[in-house]
Amino acid sequence: MCILATACGSQKQDLQEHRLREFVDVRSIESVEAHNYSGHHWLTAAELQDFKSRLGSMQYAPGGSGQVKSVDMGTTVFVLHTHGHAYQLIGRPTSQYLGVPNKLVTQTRDGLAAEDQQADALLLFKFARPTNLNNYRKGPSIPDLP
Numbered sequence: 001m002c003i004l005a006t007a008c009g010s011q012k013q014d015l016q017e018h019r020l021r022e023f024v025d026v027r028s029i030e031s032v033e034a035h036n037y038s039g040h041h042w043l044t045a046a047e048l049q050d051f052k053s054r055l056g057s058m059q060y061a062p063g064g065s066g067q068v069k070s071v072d073m074g075t076t077v078f079v080l081h082t083h084g085h086a087y088q089l090i091g092r093p094t095s096q097y098l099g100v101p102n103k104l105v106t107q108t109r110d111g112l113a114a115e116d117q118q119a120d121a122l123l124l125f126k127f128a129r130p131t132n133l134n135n136y137r138k139g140p141s142i143p144d145l146p
Contacts, residue, residue, distance in 0.1 A: 018111040020125050021056035024104050025082075029055075033079040036093065038137030047136055051078075057128040058098065062113035064124025076133045080104070090122075093133040097126050 020026065029052055032043045043051055078089045078098075091098040102121040109117060116123050 018060040019056065019128075020058040020060065020100065022111060023060075023107055023109070023123075024056075024100070025106055026052050026056040028082045029080050031081045033081075034133075034136040035077040035079070036136065037075070037134045041137060043136060051136065054127060054129070054131055055098075058125035059128055060111065061097070061124040061126055063115050064099065064122060078133075078136075091133055096131065097124055099123070100125055 029048070032048055032051055034041055034043060076091045076093055078091075080087045080089060087101050087104045089098045089100050099122040102116065102119055102123055105112070105123070112123070115121070
């Protein structure tokens, strides 16, 4: 029985090695609307490039549908526009996680956990580097967190 538990833990670890860019064509994102504590605005070209870079390198958290409530989502929303569709990503500035709708996955589903395969699932991804989601706002450029 210990062998089975170890194998399952190893499989989950393997899934966590996946990045968002493996599932989502980040380059095709045309524009992004930010809705956060700083208000609502469209990301500038520089902000969009920064956001796409951070988004693509986010680490997959298998079984995210069941974990979304535990990471306290909902106060920050990014609306991604790509190929004539809009997709809402939800998060919270201090959690370092974003909930990504399964419908945004267009490249491969092979690396997704079984519970994340459902069409209405919300996938969970963690930023690879500290990111304050409220820094996407009208005004000066976006600084990295220490």
